[in-house]
Structures are given as structure tokens and as C-alpha cells.
Amino acid sequence: MKVAVLSFAHVHAAAYLTxxxxxxxxxxIGSDPDTALAAPGETRGRAFAEGHGVRYxxxxxxxxxxxxxxxxxxxxxxxxxxxxxxxxxxxxxVLCEKPLATTVADGEAMVAACRAAGVRLAVxxxxxxxxxxxxxxxxxxxxxxxxxxxxxGANNGHMPTRAxxxxxxxxxxxxxxxxxxxxxxxxxxDDLFAAHAVEVYAQTNNLLYEGEVTAETSGLVTVVYDNDTxxxxxxxxxxxxxxxxxxxxxxxxxxxxxxxxxxxFDQKVHGHSERHGRALELPFGVDLDAAMLRAFLYGPGPDGxxxxxGEGGLRTLRIVAAAYASARTGAPVAVxxx
Amino acid sequence: MPPLHIGLLGAGGIxxxxxxxxxxxxxxxxxxxxxxxxxxxxxxYAARGHDVTAVPTLPELLADCRAVDICxxxxxxxxxxxxxxxxxxxVVCEKPLALTVADAxxIAAAADAAGVRLHPxxxxRYFPAYAAMRDAVVRAELGAVAVLRFxxxxxRPQWAxxxxxxxxxxxxxxxxxxHDIDIARWVAGDVVRVHARTRGVEHATGAPAxxxxxxxxxxxxxxxxxxxxxxWGLPDQRFRTTFRIAGADGLLCHDxxxxxxxxxxxxxxxxANEGIPSSPMTExxxxxxxxEFAASWDDPAVRPRVSARDGIEAVRIARAAVESSRTGxxxxxxxxxxxxxxxxxxxxxxxxxxxx
Numbered sequence: 001m002k003v004a005v006l007s008f009a010h011v012h013a014a015a016y017l018t019x020x021x022x023x024x025x026x027x028x029i030g031s032d033p034d035t036a037l038a039a040p041g042e043t044r045g046r047a048f049a050e051g052h053g054v055r056y057x058x059x060x061x062x063x064x065x066x067x068x069x070x071x072x073x074x075x076x077x078x079x080x081x082x083x084x085x086x087x088x089x090x091x092x093x094v095l096c097e098k099p100l101a102t103t104v105a106d107g108e109a110m111v112a113a114c115r116a117a118g119v120r121l122a123v124x125x126x127x128x129x130x131x132x133x134x135x136x137x138x139x140x141x142x143x144x145x146x147x148x149x150x151x152x153g154a155n156n157g158h159m160p161t162r163a164x165x166x167x168x169x170x171x172x173x174x175x176x177x178x179x180x181x182x183x184x185x186x187x188x189x190d191d192l193f194a195a196h197a198v199e200v201y202a203q204t205n206n207l208l209y210e211g212e213v214t215a216e217t218s219g220l221v222t223v224v225y226d227n228d229t230x231x232x233x234x235x236x237x238x239x240x241x242x243x244x245x246x247x248x249x250x251x252x253x254x255x256x257x258x259x260x261x262x263x264x265f266d267q268k269v270h271g272h273s274e275r276h277g278r279a280l281e282l283p284f285g286v287d288l289d290a291a292m293l294r295a296f297l298y299g300p301g302p303d304g305x306x307x308x309x310g311e312g313g314l315r316t317l318r319i320v321a322a323a324y325a326s327a328r329t330g331a332p333v334a335v336x337x338x
Numbered sequence: 339m340p341p342l343h344i345g346l347l348g349a350g351g352i353x354x355x356x357x358x359x360x361x362x363x364x365x366x367x368x369x370x371x372x373x374x375x376x377x378x379x380x381x382x383y384a385a386r387g388h389d390v391t392a393v394p395t396l397p398e399l400l401a402d403c404r405a406v407d408i409c410x411x412x413x414x415x416x417x418x419x420x421x422x423x424x425x426x427x428x429v430v431c432e433k434p435l436a437l438t439v440a441d442a443x444x445i446a447a448a449a450d451a452a453g454v455r456l457h458p459x460x461x462x463r464y465f466p467a468y469a470a471m472r473d474a475v476v477r478a479e480l481g482a483v484a485v486l487r488f489x490x491x492x493x494r495p496q497w498a499x500x501x502x503x504x505x506x507x508x509x510x511x512x513x514x515x516x517h518d519i520d521i522a523r524w525v526a527g528d529v530v531r532v533h534a535r536t537r538g539v540e541h542a543t544g545a546p547a548x549x550x551x552x553x554x555x556x557x558x559x560x561x562x563x564x565x566x567x568x569x570w571g572l573p574d575q576r577f578r579t580t581f582r583i584a585g586a587d588g589l590l591c592h593d594x595x596x597x598x599x600x601x602x603x604x605x606x607x608x609x610a611n612e613g614i615p616s617s618p619m620t621e622x623x624x625x626x627x628x629x630e631f632a633a634s635w636d637d638p639a640v641r642p643r644v645s646a647r648d649g650i651e652a653v654r655i656a657r658a659a660v661e662s663s664r665t666g667x668x669x670x671x672x673x674x675x676x677x678x679x680x681x682x683x684x685x686x687x688x689x690x691x692x693x694x
Contacts, residue, residue: 149537150551152567154487156584201533201668205561207484208586218484218584220555220563222533230535232553232565236485238584252489254551254569256538259491330531330557331668 001026001297004068006060006083007075008032008048010097011163012124015289016072017052026297029066031057034075037172039165064090070297072124073097076172077179081106088117095122095296099183099320100313102174104336107317111310122296123313125187127249129291132262134303136253137192145255148193151231153185157247159209159217159237168213176215178204178323181235184249186223186316187308195227197315201332202323208237221323224332244281264288341366342632345393345403345427347418349375350498352432353409356459359625360407361388363632368393368403371410400425405455405635407628411500412437412507419445419456428455428635430628434516434656435649437508442653446646457631457642458649460520462579464623464630467592468521469643471583475525480585483526483562488518491569492577494547501570502542509540510550511659515568518581519659520644520652522556522564525583528651529564531557533668534659546573554659 003020005013008030020028030049038044049056057063060083063071070093073083080101087094094114100123101107114121127133139145159168160180166172173179186197200223204216218236225231239247248265267285272278292307300306318335326333342365346353349371357379360367366389369376376392383390393399400406400421405428408418416436422429429449435458436442449456462468475483495501507513511534523529533555539548549571556564569575579594599619627644634640658669 149549150535150553150567152489152553152565154582199666201555203531203533203555203557203563205484205563207482207561208584210482210586218563220485220565222535222553222555224535228537230537230553232555232567234485234487234565236584238485238589240589243589252567254538254549254571256549257572259549259569259571259575330670332533332666 001070002066002068003028003297004057004063004066004071005030005054006063006071006073007034007079008044009038009076009079009164009166010074011160012097012289013048013074014052016074016293017049017054019287019290019293021052021054023293029055029057029063029068031060031063033059034079037076037166042164060086064092068092070095076166077174078102078172081110084110084121085113088113088119091117091119093120093122095124095307096313097124098187098313099174099179100310100317102179104314104318104321107314111314114310121310121313122307123187123310124292125184125308126288126292127184127264128188128191128308129286129288129295129305130262130264131286132264133188134305136251136260136262139258139260140192140253140255144258145253145260146257148229148253148255150254151189151229151251153188153231153249153251154234155181155184155247155249156234156236156239157181158239158241158243159213161213162241168209168215168217170215173215175324176206176213177217177235177237178202178219178221178327179320181237182219182221182233182320182323183316185231185233185251186319187312188251189223189225189229189231190312190315191308193225193227193229195225195229197223197319197322197335198226199224199332199334200319200322200326202326203330204327216327219323219327221319223319242278244279340404343403344368345370345399345406345422346409347371347399347406348409349379350409353379355624356407356409356628357383357390359622359628361390362625363629367391368399370394370396370399396421400427403427405430405632408432411498412513416441416445420448423448423452423454426452426454428457430457430459430631431649432459433520433649434508434512434653436653437512439650439654439657442650446650449646455631455634456646456649458644458646458652459627460517460644460648460652461623461627462517462521463524463643464626466620466623467594467597468581471581471590471592472521472525474590475583475585479588480583480590481587483560483583483585485584486522486526486562486564487580487582488522488564488566489568489578489580490514490518491571491575493573493575494542494549494570496542496545496547502547504540508656508660509536510552510568510570511536511554511663512656514570515552515554515566515659516652516656518566518568519554519556519655520648521581522558522566523651523655524648526558526560526562526564528559529556529655530559530671531668532655532658532662532671534663536663552659552663554662556655
């Protein structure tokens with residue numbers, strides 16, 4: 001199995017390169033030629049690949065000429081489309097970082113291109129591989145919760161711009177926290193309910209990192225689904241930068257017959273480091289990225305969880321697009337295409 | 339200092355939370371209800387040597403007290419408060435102050451005209467974790483506050499049927515979430531836009547009653563946003579409140595069930611779900627609240643951390659959330675709140691003196 005990682009713009013590229021490098025039976029190559037927009041000091045290109053012990057291709061064409069069975073697209077959000085279309089043109093299955101794109105039009109074009117070429121388009125939503133989410137899904141599927149009335153979700157992290165500046169550049173990222181963090185929980189609910197979002201209300205501000213970036217850094221998004229469930233998602237970059245963890249993802253579901261809580265990243269040993277003068281956290285939970293990559297390359301594991309497909313990525317993108325419209329107008333907005 | 343003689347109206351759950359506080363403050367308490375429960379409550383306390391007596395009529399109660407503490411179902415607040423104010427008594431009134439903004443404003447205007455104090459009993463401001471969090475925000479410990487989350491949930495109240503009738507209690511938003519709506523405004527300032535949704539069984543008819551839950555997003559004038567969620571849940575839903583306050587310079591989180599200080603880990607059988615939250619590790623927040631209210635009657639320099647206007651604004655925001663939930667639209671609170679009938683308006687949180 002030969003896998004190429006296209007672009008190292010996304011902060012997840014490092015984890016993918018390392019995981020693929022260590023997966024038995026997998027050969028990995030990286031290519032990152034479009035680095036002109038990287039901020040000074042960001043390690044990209046050949047140096048990045050070599051730093052992770054991975055072979056490097058100077059151009060994307062070289063990477064495809066190598067004959068990959070699958071590619072992973074880790075470019076800036078607004079630059080996913082050309083790479084996914086390139087994969088479709090080479091008839092190679094593709095896993096695209098989230099969000100699928102920054103505009104619904106781009107997302108639709110990507111889904112259409114992959115469908116026309118007969119290649120699989122998957123979207124990188126690792127949290128659906130969390131055992132905590134699997135437990136939620138089992139409880140809902142078995143009817144233990146009854147009808148789910150409301151969901152409160154929070155996907156908070158620190159603003160990722162120190163590693164990669166483009167995350168808060170609206171041109172490249174499509175926005176800020178709302179674009180970055182709404183889709184993970186939206187994807188879980190897309191998988192959980194198989195229901196369509198019909199209406200979105202969102203409010204944002206940039207009181208966090210004010211003066212440092214212009215993109216929104218805080219957001220609350222309320223989504224009403226056609227099964228009548230209401231979900232409110234905190235997508236804010238509200239996790240302190242100096243905290244030992246990057247952030248986390250939590251969700252509370254209130255059902256008619258049970259209330260459930262999950263935390264995808266709470267399995268940690270907590271302590272305090274005298275050496276570093278700060279809290280110490282030792283995560284011991286399942287590596288969600290690894291589980292996602294295995295499912296993308298080899299199909300669902302024993303729990304049956306598959307990677308999100310392009311259509312699913314497009315549905316979550318439509319929610320984000322409606323959220324931006326709502327944040328601009330201050331009123332609930334109908335979700336297009338449903 | 340005049341003797342502290344309190345006229346307690348009601349003998350239900352919240353009256354039972356307030357009564358020990360009044361007694362701790364050295365008060366003599368007369369209790370009046372219309373269903374005979376005052377006699378039972380008074381007898382219970384008198385048997386333990388406390389100066390608590392049942393008073394058969396409202397005029398008798400009003401004739402012989404310094405202040406009235408209204409712990410009755412919400413729809414009765416206005417008439418009882420106006421009667422107490424007409425008798426020249428200070429008024430402590432359980433939250434929500436009233437079911438409508440107009441009623442809340444009428445009560446406050448009457449108190450102002452009569453020169454008596456009106457204290458909406460938003461007791462969460464006296465819960466030590468909330469007070470500590472708000473003090474930290476006022477000290478600018480978190481920098482500009484950006485995103486606030488509040489949750490509050492427990493078993494659906496079944497001890498009095500009026501809770502299950504939204505026409506009387508206002509439902510989960512007006513009765514339960516009004517606590518955190520008040521805290522959100524206390525911490526992040528006035529609210530300009532509200533969006534809310536309610537799900538589940540609003541009218542409690544069955545036994546046990548169905549679950550009802552609501553979610554509200556408040557937009558503050560500062561630009562900060564608050565998520566407030568409330569749950570009247572299943573019979574085994576443990577009472578729990580949480581907050582997470584994120585600012586540019588830091589983060590504060592609290593989970594009431596995570597830090598009890600003391601817990602029973604086994605007792606042979608499962609304990610019944612508690613209704614009124616209590617913490618054996620700190621002073622009763624009800625006592626702290628009543629002490630601060632009573633102190634302000636003797637010393638004009640004492641300004642309780644919750645004002646009449648705060649009570650009105652909590653009703654205004656909660657009402658907007660109910661309206662949003664009903665119509666599906668976001669509700670703008672664009673008009674600056676009317677000049678408060680009470681003393682000076684509370685300034686935005688960032689400019690307020692610490693609570694203690």
C-alpha cells in the first residue's frame with residue numbers, strides 16, 4: 001500500500017506522516033511544493049518530510065508518478081479542491097482534511113469530480129473513531145436514550161496559528177474558529193442521526209486573540225435537525241495556549257430516556273511537573289488519527305465505523321456556511337441543499 | 339438596629355432553604371400560607387425551640403414584620419409583593435421576580451415609590467464558586483471575557499405541581515435557566531440578542547414527568563457570547579451545575595459535582611435525589627444572601643450584589659428566550675433598558691466593584 005501526503009500546510013500532516021511511516025505494509029511519501037504562503041519560521045517541504053523520516057517528492061506530479069494507492073490532502077482549507085481534483089484525475093482515492101472546502105461550491109465540485117472519476121473521497125474526521133463516541137452511538141442506536149432532544153457540544157482548542165499561521169487567514173482558512181471547529185461535532189451528529197440540518201443560528205466574536213488576528217476566534221452555533229434535535233456547539237479557540245493540552249471535544253446528549261456525556265480526550269493521567277512548572281497530562285486514550293487512517297486504507301474495523309465520505313463533508317460544510325450567514329445577520333438561517 | 343422580624347410567605351422547598359438562614363441571623367419569623375403548610379412548618383421549628391409562628395392571615399403578617407420573604411409560586415409574587423410594599427415592608431422575592439417584564443417593573447416601581455428595598459433572590463450570586471469566578475473576572479484575571487457556558491440540571495421538580503405548568507412557572511427557561519441567565523449578565527454585562535430552543539415535555543402531567551430541556555445563546559453588548567443550557571431531567575438526574583468562562587487571558591471551569599469537599603461513597607442503599615442543592619463545606623448561600631439583604635436595611639452603604647434591576651433584567655432576558663423558543667426567531671433586546679426604578683443602575687460587569 002503506497003500513500004502520498006500532499007502538502008504539509010495542515011498541522012495534522014506531521015501525525016499522518018509518522019503514523020503512515022510506522023504502519024506495517026505501508027509506504028509513504030510526502031510532497032509540499034506550495035510553501036510560498038507559509039509564515040517565516042514554519043518548517044515545510046523536504047525539511048519537514050526528512051524531519052519525520054519520510055521520503056519526499058519535489059512536485060505533486062512526482063508524487064502521483066510514484067503510483068500511490070491513496071493520497072491524503074493536507075493543504076490549506078481553500079486549497080483542498082485542486083489537490084482533490086488532481087487525485088480524481090489520477091484515479092486515486094483521497095482523504096481530505098476537514099473542512100472539506102471553504103465554499104459549498106468547491107465542496108460540490110470536489111464530490112462531483114471524485115464521483116465522476118470513480119474514486120473514494122473521504123474527509124478527515126477522526127473523532128468518529130473515539131470509543132466514547134462509539135458508546136454514545138450504541139446507546140442511541142439501541143434506543144436507550146429514546147429520542148435525542150438536545151445536544152451540547154464543545155470543541156475548543158488553542159488558536160493553531162503558532163504552528164501554521166494560515167488557520168486564521170480568512171482567504172486560506174475560509175474563516176477562523178467557526179470554520180475550524182464546528183465540523184467535528186457536526187460530523188458526529190451527521191453520523192449519529194442520519195438527519196439533515198435544517199436551520200442554523202450562530203454568534204461569533206474575536207475577543208480572544210483580539211489584535212492578533214481578524215478572523216472570529218469564538219463562536220456558538222445552534223443547529224436544528226429535521227428529526228427535531230437541537231444541537232449547540234461551542235467552536236471557540238478558547239483553550240489557553242499555555243495549557244499542556246491542545247484542547248478537547250465534549251458532548252452531552254439529553255434524550256427522553258437517558259442523558260449521556262462523552263469526552264473524546266479525557267483519558268489522561270493528570271499530574272504536575274516541577275521541572276516545567278506546569279500541569280502534566282499523560283493521554284492514554286486510543287489514537288484516533290491511527291484508527292481513522294486504518295479505516296481509510298483498509299475499511300471499517302470491528303466496530304464498523306467508516307471514514308466520513310465527501311457527501312458527509314459537504315453536509316457539515318453547508319452547516320458552517322449557514323452559520324457564517326447567521327453570524328452576519330443575527331438571525332437563524334435555513335441550511336441550503338436540504 | 340430594629341429587631342429582625344421576617345414575614346415568610348410560603349412553606350415549600352425554597353422557604354425551607356431560607357428559614358434556617360433567617361434564624362441564623364437571629365430573626366423572629368412568622369409564616370403564612372393558604373394551605374395549612376405554615377402551621378406544619380412553624381410547629382416543626384417551634385418544637386426545636388425556634389421563634390417561628392404560623393400567622394393565619396396576610397394582613398396580620400404584614401402588620402408585624404420588618405420585611406417579607408416571598409417564597410411562593412411565581413404567579414403570586416406580584417400581588418404579594420405589592421401588598422408588602424403597600425404595608426411599607428422590605429421585600430425579598432424568590433426568582434424569577436415575575437413572569438413578565440411589566441410585572442417585574444411594576445413591583446420595582448412600587449418599591450421605589452414606597453422607599454422600601456426589593457431583593458430578587460438570585461442566590462447563585464452567593465454560591466462561593468460563582469462569586470469567586472465573578473471576582474476573578476472583575477479583577478480582569480481572564481482579560482476580555484469572550485465565551486461563557488453554563489449548565490444546570492437535575493431531576494424534574496415533582497414536589498409541587500405548578501413547576502410542571504409553564505403558564506405558572508414559566509417553564510425550564512424562566513424557572514431554572516434564569517439563574518444562569520442572571521449570572522451570565524452579572525459576569526459579561528447586558529444582553530442584546532437571545533436565541534433559544536426548548537425540547538421535550540413542557541407540561542408535566544405524567545409521573546414521572548417527561549424530560550424538558552432548553553438551550554439558549556445570549557449575545558452580550560460587549561460582544562461576548564453565552565451558552566446557557568437547562569435540564570429538568572429524569573428522576574435519577576443528579577443536581578449539577580457547571581460553568582466554563584473563557585477570556586483572552588485565561589479560563590475558569592467549575593463542576594458542582596466534581597468538588598463536593600465531602601462525599602458519601604457508600605451507605606448501603608441509594609440515596610434519594612436531592613432537590614435543593616446544599617454544600618456542607620461552606621456557609622449556606624441562602625444565609626449569605628439574606629445577611630447581605632438584611633444588612634442593607636440598616637446601612638445604606640451596603641449595596642447587595644443583586645439589585646431590583648438585576649431581577650427585572652433576568653426576567654427580560656428569560657422572557658426573550660421563551661419568545662425565541664416559541665417563534666424560532668432570534669430576539670433583539672436593542673432598546674436600552676428603561677431607567678431602573680431602583681437605585682443607580684448596575685454598570686457593566688467590568689466596572690463593578692468586587693462582590694466582597
